[in-house]
Amino acid sequence: xxxRIALRPLARILEARQKGENPDEIERENLARRHEQARxxxxxxxxxxxxxxxxCFFAAFLTVGAKMTMLAGSDPEEPHISVAGSSVLGARAxxxxxxxxxxxxxLVTNALYVQPRDLIxxxxxxxxxAEIFPDLDEDWLIRRFTSGSTFAxxxxxxxxxxQQRVHDLGEPGLLFGPRDMRLYPNGAxxxxxxxxxxFGEQAVNSAEILGVAGVEAYFDTELxxxxxxxxxxxxxxxxxVQSAVEEVLAGGMxxxxxxxxxxxxxxxxxxxxxxxxxxxxFDPNARPRPLxxxxxxxxxxxxxxxxxxxxxxxxxxxxxxxxxLDLGLVTPQTMINTQGPLRMAGFAxxxxxxYGPSNSVTDVIVYSSNIGTARIAEMIGTERQQxxxxxxxxxxxxxxxxxxxxxxxxxxxxxxxxxxxxxxSYGHGISVSPLHLAxxxxxxxxxxxxxxxxxxxxxxxxxxxRIISEEVSAQAAHMLRQVVTDGTASMGEVAGYEVGGKTGSxxxxxxxxxYYVDRLISTFASVFPANDPxxxxxxxxxxxxVMMLGEERRTAGWTAVPVAAEIIRRVAPLLGMPPQDVDxxxxxxxxxxxx
Amino acid sequence: MRGLVTFLAALAVIALGYWAYHQNIQTQTAIRQxxxxxxxxxxxxxxxxxxxxxWAYLNRPDRLRELVDLNFDRLxxxxxxxxxxxxxxxxxxxxxxxPEPMDTEAGxxxxxxxxxxxxxx
Numbered sequence: 133x134x135x136r137i138a139l140r141p142l143a144r145i146l147e148a149r150q151k152g153e154n155p156d157e158i159e160r161e162n163l164a165r166r167h168e169q170a171r172x173x174x175x176x177x178x179x180x181x182x183x184x185x186x187x188c189f190f191a192a193f194l195t196v197g198a199k200m201t202m203l204a205g206s207d208p209e210e211p212h213i214s215v216a217g218s219s220v221l222g223a224r225a226x227x228x229x230x231x232x233x234x235x236x237x238x239l240v241t242n243a244l245y246v247q248p249r250d251l252i253x254x255x256x257x258x259x260x261x262a263e264i265f266p267d268l269d270e271d272w273l274i275r276r277f278t279s280g281s282t283f284a285x286x287x288x289x290x291x292x293x294x295q296q297r298v299h300d301l302g303e304p305g306l307l308f309g310p311r312d313m314r315l316y317p318n319g320a321x322x323x324x325x326x327x328x329x330x331f332g333e334q335a336v337n338s339a340e341i342l343g344v345a346g347v348e349a350y351f352d353t354e355l356x357x358x359x360x361x362x363x364x365x366x367x368x369x370x371x372x373v374q375s376a377v378e379e380v381l382a383g384g385m386x387x388x389x390x391x392x393x394x395x396x397x398x399x400x401x402x403x404x405x406x407x408x409x410x411x412x413x414f415d416p417n418a419r420p421r422p423l424x425x426x427x428x429x430x431x432x433x434x435x436x437x438x439x440x441x442x443x444x445x446x447x448x449x450x451x452x453x454x455x456x457l458d459l460g461l462v463t464p465q466t467m468i469n470t471q472g473p474l475r476m477a478g479f480a481x482x483x484x485x486x487y488g489p490s491n492s493v494t495d496v497i498v499y500s501s502n503i504g505t506a507r508i509a510e511m512i513g514t515e516r517q518q519x520x521x522x523x524x525x526x527x528x529x530x531x532x533x534x535x536x537x538x539x540x541x542x543x544x545x546x547x548x549x550x551x552x553x554x555x556x557s558y559g560h561g562i563s564v565s566p567l568h569l570a571x572x573x574x575x576x577x578x579x580x581x582x583x584x585x586x587x588x589x590x591x592x593x594x595x596x597x598r599i600i601s602e603e604v605s606a607q608a609a610h611m612l613r614q615v616v617t618d619g620t621a622s623m624g625e626v627a628g629y630e631v632g633g634k635t636g637s638x639x640x641x642x643x644x645x646x647y648y649v650d651r652l653i654s655t656f657a658s659v660f661p662a663n664d665p666x667x668x669x670x671x672x673x674x675x676x677x678v679m680m681l682g683e684e685r686r687t688a689g690w691t692a693v694p695v696a697a698e699i700i701r702r703v704a705p706l707l708g709m710p711p712q713d714v715d716x717x718x719x720x721x722x723x724x725x726x727x
Numbered sequence: 728m729r730g731l732v733t734f735l736a737a738l739a740v741i742a743l744g745y746w747a748y749h750q751n752i753q754t755q756t757a758i759r760q761x762x763x764x765x766x767x768x769x770x771x772x773x774x775x776x777x778x779x780x781x782w783a784y785l786n787r788p789d790r791l792r793e794l795v796d797l798n799f800d801r802l803x804x805x806x807x808x809x810x811x812x813x814x815x816x817x818x819x820x821x822x823x824x825x826p827e828p829m830d831t832e833a834g835x836x837x838x839x840x841x842x843x844x845x846x847x848x
Contacts, residue, residue: 375788
């Protein structure tokens with residue numbers, strides 16, 4: 133800092149006064165000098181500030197410029213600040229059984245495609261491929277490779293071994309695209325429930341998987357929903373039980389020389405279908421083509437338990453009886469006139485055997501009297517019968533979660549005459565699927581509340597609309613029990629499980645009109661244990677015929693009943709049901725495995 | 728005094744700038760690591776799904792049934808039946824394994840789904 137100069141330095145003023153000069157001149161001069169000094173200082177400061185500012189601006193523009201150069205020179209990239217918390221999975225969700233065992237899953241394989249332009253030696257490639265895939269024709273491949281096309285799919289999905297062998301051919305024109313393949317590890321097990329899947333739109337890097345039948349088709353959108361993540365679709369089926377049911381049913385079908393068979397096992401309180409089998413079946417991994425001609429119901433793809441509607445015969449008798457009990461028209465002990473034949477509208481209703489002039493309501497069920505049931509139906513009347521069957525869900529397709537359910541539409545007469553009322557009371561003139569019957573039986577024996585069959589696992593009872601009272605439900609279950617102990621289903625007894633049930637044998641309708649004489653649909657609708665109903669099992673055999681005791685037997689008591697009994701014996705322990713009060717020494721003399 | 732304040736402020740700016748830059752770099756590293764891990768998880772998940780499919784395939788009931796038949800001599804496995812349920816007091820215990828008596832009443836359902844032991848004394 134420069135030394136401050138006084139404006140009027142005494143020495144100079146005195147000197148100026150002596151010389152007669154004006155001392156104010158000195159002051160002005162000094163003042164001007166002082167101003168000059170201040171101006172110089174301020175300019176200096178301003179200059180240094182300007183410099184500073186210039187440096188700042190230069191740095192800022194340099195930064196912006198550098199950033200712009202970097203952006204221009206680098207690959208475009210989405211700004212990426214945070215990472216998504218939940219992962220989105222593109223794969224189709226798995227399907228598992230009620231205990232989480234895999235029923236359907238995906239496997240990553242490769243699809244094989246060719247770009248013929250890049251083939252070095254098309255003929256050698258064709259020969260090599262024909263050797264690896266025996267079903268590919270070498271000449272066809274050569275034509276394909278030389279036709280001038282630029283791209284062709286060869287195989288949808290190949291195994292790792294095949295991929296390695298194709299790779300070893302060393303052809304740059306043979307390329308692989310990753311593929312998710314739908315795999316049903318259990319083969320034909322529960323094939324009709326699962327349905328199957330196929331590839332939809334295909335691109336090189338991926339392909340859609342579309343469900344074509346069964347739950348795969350019904351839940352197609354849900355299974356493909358990426359937001360679902362890894363959460364599988366849990367069905368009510370039990371893999372072990374399903375396997376046992378199919379094994380026994382297949383054995384029974386062979387033994388009884390039947391053309392087909394179906395079984396439905398249902399929990400009476402939740403309506404869950406624990407097992408649903410239809411034979412013959414197929415492998416969903418290699419789903420056969422639908423029949424192009426002939427009767428679709430003979431195709432293995434046809435689901436007899438859901439799509440097939442049959443006249444299920446005497447199994448229906450419990451419905452009018454339960455209704456009459458609920459309406460208070462009869463008690464189990466009321467005597468019903470069973471004197472035959474019963475003539476009605478030029479049609480004679482007769483019984484399989486003569487059961488005497490009158491029987492109690494219980495015995496009408498136990499001995500399966502058509503006449504007795506028709507008389508009870510007469511008391512109920514057409515309108516009430518129709519509405520009751522409707523309440524049981526027997527007049528419209530089931531709501532089960534399979535696309536085939538709509539095909540299982542019950543058939544019943546448009547003009548519901550008094551004769552229809554009589555015949556429908558014992559299961560003739562109305563056709564329903566075995567699944568319908570299972571749901572209706574569940575409704576009857578579970579205490580009387582409506583059951584809708586479901587394939588999804590649920591943990592609580594359905595608690596549907598009340599159809600019959602609890603008391604009537606217990607009476608009906610008791611009657612069904614007596615059919616096994618005293619009536620037509622004596623072969624259905626399984627020690628420890630109190631099986632109850634009702635047989636039904638109905639002539640098959642001839643497509644050319646009328647009924648076949650020697651072709652039956654034999655059904656056993658069973659419930660176990662009858663003293664505390666837990667499960668309903670329906671077994672239906674198509675055209676069974678077996679030689680027993682020197683005679684050809686077709687009726688349910690000889691065919692469907694023993695098969696159902698064996699199924700119950702096998703699956704009840706698997707369902708965790710201990711046998712009730714049995715003396716093992718007596719009950720298992722013949723069957724015990726540990727002897 | 729003013730000079731010192733300016734100097735400290737400049738120092739603070741430099742330090743904060745360094746800190747922010749450092750955080751930025753760290754975040755980017757972490758994001759890259761997460762990407763790598765998620766890729767790895769994807770690969771592992773794929774492997775897991777293959778293994779699960781293989782496990783389900785090897786445990787398919789048809790195959791187990793065949794294996795049971797093949798090894799019947801050694802294992803003697805039969806389908807589970809009602810006779811394999813037993814009350815606790817029906818079991819034959821080896822002397823050293825006998826548990827202390829429990830407070831059970833006659834009607835209690837204590838069940839084991841096991842067949843009778845073969846080495847009954």
